[in-house]
Amino acid sequence: MKVNGIPTRTIWSIEHGQAVGIIDQTKLPFEFKKERLDDWRQVRDAIATMKVRGAPLIGIAAVWALVLAIRDNASDDFIHEVRSELIATRPTAVNLQWAVDHVVKRVISLPQKDRLPAVYKLAKEMTQADVLTNRAIGTHGARVIAEIYARKREPVNILTHCNAGWLATVDYGTALSAVYIAFEQGIPLHVWVDETRPREQGLLTAWELAGVGIPHTVIADNAGGHLMQHREVDAVIVGADRITAIGDVANKVGTYLKALAAKDMDVPFYVAAPSSTIDWSIQDGKHSIKIENRAGDELRIVRGLDKKGHACDVRIISEQTNVENPAFDVTPAKLVTGIITERGVCAPEFLTRLFPEGARAHARG
Numbered sequence: 001m002k003v004n005g006i007p008t009r010t011i012w013s014i015e016h017g018q019a020v021g022i023i024d025q026t027k028l029p030f031e032f033k034k035e036r037l038d039d040w041r042q043v044r045d046a047i048a049t050m051k052v053r054g055a056p057l058i059g060i061a062a063v064w065a066l067v068l069a070i071r072d073n074a075s076d077d078f079i080h081e082v083r084s085e086l087i088a089t090r091p092t093a094v095n096l097q098w099a100v101d102h103v104v105k106r107v108i109s110l111p112q113k114d115r116l117p118a119v120y121k122l123a124k125e126m127t128q129a130d131v132l133t134n135r136a137i138g139t140h141g142a143r144v145i146a147e148i149y150a151r152k153r154e155p156v157n158i159l160t161h162c163n164a165g166w167l168a169t170v171d172y173g174t175a176l177s178a179v180y181i182a183f184e185q186g187i188p189l190h191v192w193v194d195e196t197r198p199r200e201q202g203l204l205t206a207w208e209l210a211g212v213g214i215p216h217t218v219i220a221d222n223a224g225g226h227l228m229q230h231r232e233v234d235a236v237i238v239g240a241d242r243i244t245a246i247g248d249v250a251n252k253v254g255t256y257l258k259a260l261a262a263k264d265m266d267v268p269f270y271v272a273a274p275s276s277t278i279d280w281s282i283q284d285g286k287h288s289i290k291i292e293n294r295a296g297d298e299l300r301i302v303r304g305l306d307k308k309g310h311a312c313d314v315r316i317i318s319e320q321t322n323v324e325n326p327a328f329d330v331t332p333a334k335l336v337t338g339i340i341t342e343r344g345v346c347a348p349e350f351l352t353r354l355f356p357e358g359a360r361a362h363a364r365g
């Protein structure tokens with residue numbers, strides 16, 4: 001996507017894999033700042049502190065961390081150590097583990113001298129594949145929006161939670177990819193953007209939408225149910241961090257409540273995600289998906305602009321107050337109307353039909 005008219009991606013290779021460039025997303029929406037990372041540990045920390053974030057993007061970032069690590073040391077022991085450290089940074093989004101394991105499996109079978117060129121090639125391929133996958137998700141998702149417009153003949157109101165836009169991937173995004181492509185096709189639409197406390201990823205979504213001129217309105221996280229009761233929402237479209245084989249969906253905390261309200265009001269609830277978000281090894285999401293618990297200060301301290309327009313942190317909850325900060329929740333498949341993937345849209349129970357090889361690979365172990 002473009003930032004100030006310049007085509008921009010969220011991650012890029014510098015000097016043929018000697019370093020990696022990122023956008024420091026903790027500075028957005030107040031400041032657009034790029035950063036160069038020279039060492040795999042810097043990439044690991046950027047994932048943990050959410051300078052880079054979003055399930056697909058942290059997977060790709062971890063692959064570039066492996067490039068920098070293998071440049072320094074291509075031994076088996078070191079690669080396995082780096083693998084474990086990377087996977088531990090963000091436990092819920094399965095894309096991270098998928099991407100790291102995909103690369104480690106391929107590289108470890110090679111002689112040590114061949115590992116660096118192989119991991120660099122793979123990193124470039126996977127980065128580009130992410131873009132194409134998201135574009136395909138958007139094309140299928142845009143059809144869903146087009147169908148609503150064909151019935152309604154008035155701007156389509158979409159509600160989204162968190163940020164499943166280009167910032168959460170290499171480019172285009174997942175849920176927002178559908179919105180971008182529908183908008184490109186001339187379908188009139190408007191997006192209700194959940195603020196998404198505590199990390200305010202909704203503000204990233206608003207920043208993205210403003211960048212391309214898509215009408216949108218930020219709402220408090222608790223407003224969605226009210227809007228659905230008053231028929232102000234035609235569809236909910238969210239991203240995902242892990243989807244089980246039967247279609248249970250882990251996504252940013254608060255998603256489940258939106259799905260409950262959508263069910264009550266017969267509002268279609270879609271989840272847009274690449275197949276790398278599907279964890280074929282599990283069925284029941286509520287019991288099998290590890291939910292990341294993040295630091296309490298994410299809840300206690302908010303970031304904003306002071307009167308002079310300088311970014312600053314403000315404490316809104318005292319240090320002594322107990323807080324709990326689960327970063328994700330699980331929406332059961334029964335509340336999901338459809339899953340929008342790079343291969344098309346299907347009801348959760350038909351995921352295995354859409355990706356028979358995924359289910360088969362898991363059965364083989």
Ligand code: MRU
Nearest residue numbers: 053054055162164168239240252
């Ligand atoms: O900001 P994060 O990395 O904690 O959140 C992950 C996400 O971006 C969302 O849950 C998103 O909806 C799925 S990733 C496209």
